[in-house]
Amino acid sequence: MFKNFYFKRNFQSEALCTDFLSKDEPHDLNCLFLSSPKGVGKTSFIINDLMPKLRQDGANVAYCDLWSQESGGARGELLVALNGVLVSAGLHSLSNQHAPLIAAYLSNGGEKQKPNVASVTAGFVLGLLRDILEYTKRDLVLILDEAQDILDDADGMALLIGMRALMSPATLADGAGRLRLICTGSYRDKLNALVLQKEAPFFGAHVQEFPRLGREFVEALTEALNARFSDSNQLDVEDVDTAFSLLGNQPATLIHVLVDHALGAQGSAGLRQTITQNPDSLRLLAWQTQNSGFEGLTALQRRVLEVLLEDGSGFSPFAARTLARIGEAMGEKPSAPKVQKALDGLRERGIVWRPGRGRYALQDQDMREWLGRLLAA
Ligand SMILES: Nc1ncnc2c1ncn2[C@@H]1O[C@H](COP(=O)(O)OP(=O)(O)OP(=O)(O)O)[C@@H](O)[C@H]1O
Ligand SMILES: [Mg+2]
Structure with missing residues (x-):
């Protein structure tokens, strides 16, 4: 029940996009690093709110989920994402002579969305990225979701160092678009490994806290749920707000808890009892999403x-x-x-x-x- 509720965060995506796309950092460090615990809505925000807004503002956007490993590691994820950019930018008609790497890629089955990952190198993927920047002449925002996982990848370091180099206009033909990078991560420490040390590929950038959903979300959700519940089974917005804090601002866990209460013996009124008499039961739910718990700790x-x-x-x-x-x-x-x-x-x-x-x-x-x-x- 109630799986389709999504609270759009227009105001946040607008602020992030305007800042990010208009920024020309010194040292060519056009990156944004966003971290938060698991389950607070990073991926949803990026896919539903941020990417449409970036596209609307004229950028090409490529999204890679580095946790999924669906396409055979970071190289494969990048290839599939860049393939999407080639399709939407209409670059399939470029001849060999103009964009040899794009042509080579397409002849390798790229267009069918099933690139032959084994037959391309990290250098090839980076070359493709360069070709896209040079031929579309538009900014490309590359989004690496769970970016820290690229460090466990055999090509990870080469890919990151290559991306950093491509951020410098000096490495690209005149008029090329800029490469901008957005990285998210559920573990601040691991994301920090990409920026903190002198040897880190994006040394000098800093990791920001991903903005969590707040009161507006709570109000919209309460209203939407109350519209479905009977008059005698209405939720109190203050109770929902308290529950959301206890749940570490995890939207899906909150929805689950609210629906569970509404359908339970005491109905929505039971929520007040839970937050006052048993708040730890909600904290435990948040903890379970974010951690594997205490099992196995020495x-x-x-x-x-x-x-x-x-x-x-x-x-x-x-x-x-x-x-x-x-x-x-x-x-x-x-x-x-x-x-x-x-x-x-x-x-x-x-x-x-x-x-x-x-x-x-x-x-x-x-x-x-x-x-x-x-x-x-
Ligand atoms: N704005 C929103 N409105 C309603 N539900 C949301 C919203 N944002 C996220 N959710 C729900 O919360 C759950 C977690 O969201 P999501 O997977 O985006 O979080 P995440 O921070 O990327 O987590 P992880 O670190 O585990 O990848 C999903 O079920 C998603 O549908
Ligand atoms: Mg995610």
Whole structure:
């Protein structure tokens, strides 16, 4: 029930597009990095709101889901996405002489949307990208959803370095469009790996928090649901708002919870009872979407997490007093490298991230108090 509700975020896509397309960054760093926990609507926003607006504003747009692996890795995803641009830009009629790479690609079955990935290299894909920029003379916005996954790809680094080079107009023919990149990620830390270190392909860019849905969404959803429910089964917008916060702003989880309550024994009124008497049940739902939970965490990882929660921004994992405190509950003081390894495991699961060297923080600060109770239980 109620699968088709979608709240359009026109105002946000407009602000993002205007900023992004009009920007000419120094050092040719035309990229936007957006991060948020899972399930808050990044992919939906990009596909339903941002891409149509970018196209309307005159850019070519290519979207790759790097998590899906459907087309045989990053190279394949890029080829399929660029194929879409070739079709919509009508470049299929270009002759060999004008665009040799496009022609080579098309003769390799590209037009049928099933490019032969095995027979092309990362260099070829980058050349195709260049040809498109030069022949359409329009900006191309390349969207890499779950961009961090490209780092696990055999060609990942070569592709990223090549894209960075193509952002510089000096590498392209006169009048060519600009390459702009939008990257999203569900793990801030992994996305940061693309921008923070000196050797990182997009060093100098910074990762922004993806704007989450808020009050307007809650109001629109409540109204739409109430229109379907009987007069005696109406939702209260304040209750829905509280539930949405407890659920970490996950729209689909909220819809699921609201419909479940409305159909339950107590009806919509039961929602107030849940948010006042059992808010942790909603926090747990949010946590389950975002993490694989506590299963498999080692005793050391749990203890390190506890101390991190206690110390907050003052957490200093390798200080002697911290190691001693971690050791107190474990019977033995761990070495700094062991604590480092435990923290790496917590980062890998998306529970913790590293805002800077030697600094660690909870991925979702709203979860702090609740997580503490969960660990203590
Ligand atoms: N504006 C919206 N209105 C209604 N539902 C939405 C909206 N945005 C997202 N959703 C729903 O929320 C769910 C999660 O959205 P989406 O997959 O876009 O999130 P995500 O941040 O990309 O998550 P992940 O990190 O897991 O890829 C989907 O079921 C989607 O339909
Ligand atoms: Mg997504």
